[in-house]
Amino acid sequence: MRSLRVLSGVLLATTMMPVVMAAVLADVEIPSDEASLQRGAQLATSVCLGCHGFKYLRFGNLQALGFSDEQFDSLRAGQDLDAALDSYTPADVARDLYGVVPPDLSLMAKAREGGPHHVYTLLTSYYTDESGVTDNHLLPGVRMPDVLGYSSAATPGERTELERQALDVVAFLSWAADPKVEQRERLGYFVLGYLVLFAALLYVLKRRIWARLG
Numbered sequence: 001m002r003s004l005r006v007l008s009g010v011l012l013a014t015t016m017m018p019v020v021m022a023a024v025l026a027d028v029e030i031p032s033d034e035a036s037l038q039r040g041a042q043l044a045t046s047v048c049l050g051c052h053g054f055k056y057l058r059f060g061n062l063q064a065l066g067f068s069d070e071q072f073d074s075l076r077a078g079q080d081l082d083a084a085l086d087s088y089t090p091a092d093v094a095r096d097l098y099g100v101v102p103p104d105l106s107l108m109a110k111a112r113e114g115g116p117h118h119v120y121t122l123l124t125s126y127y128t129d130e131s132g133v134t135d136n137h138l139l140p141g142v143r144m145p146d147v148l149g150y151s152s153a154a155t156p157g158e159r160t161e162l163e164r165q166a167l168d169v170v171a172f173l174s175w176a177a178d179p180k181v182e183q184r185e186r187l188g189y190f191v192l193g194y195l196v197l198f199a200a201l202l203y204v205l206k207r208r209i210w211a212r213l214g
């Protein structure tokens, strides 16, 4: 009986856990429009790439986001189209600096509970306390610095701007974790069209066969 009660307690705790964790994450809508994705890609390559890599992305993949030639050239900064998005900081240097190698961000939007909402909340949870120490509400003691400068935003307007930047980056991370979305949607239409054609063909066949029988 006792063990049953313990077991049900454990079961309850594990099913409640996602609910409790989700409550901590910001309830925001992750954009997926081209303008957000473009701004997100620009931030990711100019800021995040300083410490993190995106090993499953190549610079050429970013062309799918509809940049003008000029924007794309400045984003890629002379890199080959088939070069992977490696961090500008080599792993051993990063380990010396931060005590940890910053994780690859290619699949980060899927890697954590809450996905993009986890990353958004992380970026917008930095604060500085009275003694001047900067920390993070979501991940206290996290070794990533406040890269967007959220903890030093002085006005609500500044905070809103940084929240928009965080949304853009997270939109880009979601796209990066699933760059085949658009292709898959197109494939969906193709399959539908094929099914419609196939049904029409069957109908014609059926009519012919029955005509012959009749």
Ligand code: HEC
Pocket: 043, 044, 047, 048, 049, 050, 051, 052, 098, 100, 101, 102, 103, 105, 108, 112, 119, 122, 139, 141, 142, 143, 144, 145, 147, 169
């Ligand atoms: C100055 C270096 C630096 C930059 C720039 C940087 N990061 Fe990080 N990041 C880190 C380090 C170091 C860690 C590992 C933190 C730890 O394990 O304590 C980390 C961890 C993370 C994590 C994982 C947190 C977790 O849940 O464990 C995410 C997500 C992340 N960074 C996103 C970003 C994004 C998005 C950007 C760009 C806006 C960015 N980082 C820019 C250094 C950096």
